[in-house]
Amino acid sequence: MGHTRRVIPFTELGRGDVGRVGGKNASLGELTVQLAAVGVRVPPGFATTAEAYGELFDGHALRTRVQDQIDLLHDGVALEDVGAAIRSMIMAEPLPQELKDEIAAAYAAFARELGRSEPDVAVRSSATAEDLPQASFAGQRTSRPCPPPAPG
Structure with missing residues (x-):
């Protein structure tokens, strides 16, 4: 079995890579x-792949x-509790x-490209199915409805 790349620079990604690195990374x-x-210069960066997550x-x-x-969840455990347990397991x-x-x-390659020893970075999540042509649910939260706005 061949080596699967787990990290790919933005310069090697495009819109056809949504399934591999998610919508934000493919767009970058x-x-x-x-x-x-x-x-036009876009800040450099790299993406980790869905395979790496797998x-x-x-x-x-x-x-x-x-x-x-x-x-x-089917037994009535609160979504917030299930989510917290899952996050804890992953972390x-x-x-x-x-x-x-x-x-x-x-x-290290990113740092060399910028000419800095420890450059600041922005870390973004990018689900591979977060923004599809037929649906977008980025940031969706379903644990409880939002309260109606206050009168006045």
């Missing part, structure tokens, strides 16, 4: 490539453990060493 890649041709889940049996938590697991190494190498 598209902007980086398309706007550079007309002299490795974290598969390496720690998180898929089963997360599904067990989701199943608790408790170490990243696979290969992923850590690739992220560190990408950050």
Whole structure:
């Protein structure tokens, strides 16, 4: 089995990569490539792949453990409690060493490109199905409805 890249620079991404790196990252890649041709500079960066995320889940049996938590919703456990449990499980697991190494190498390349030893970064999540042509649910929260606005 060949090596799957876990980290990809924006310069190698485009709108066809939504399934691999999510909508925000694919769009940043598209902007980086398309706007550079007309002299507009987009800040550099890189994306971790859906495959890398899958490795974290598969390496720690998180898929089963997360599904067990989701199943608790059918037993009346509050969404907030299930979400907190799932976040705790994910945060408790170490990243696979290969992923850590690739992220560190990408950050080092990023730093060299900027000419800084420790550049500041913005970290964004980008679900692979967050913004689809037929639906967008970015930021959707369903645990409870928002209260109506106050009168006046």
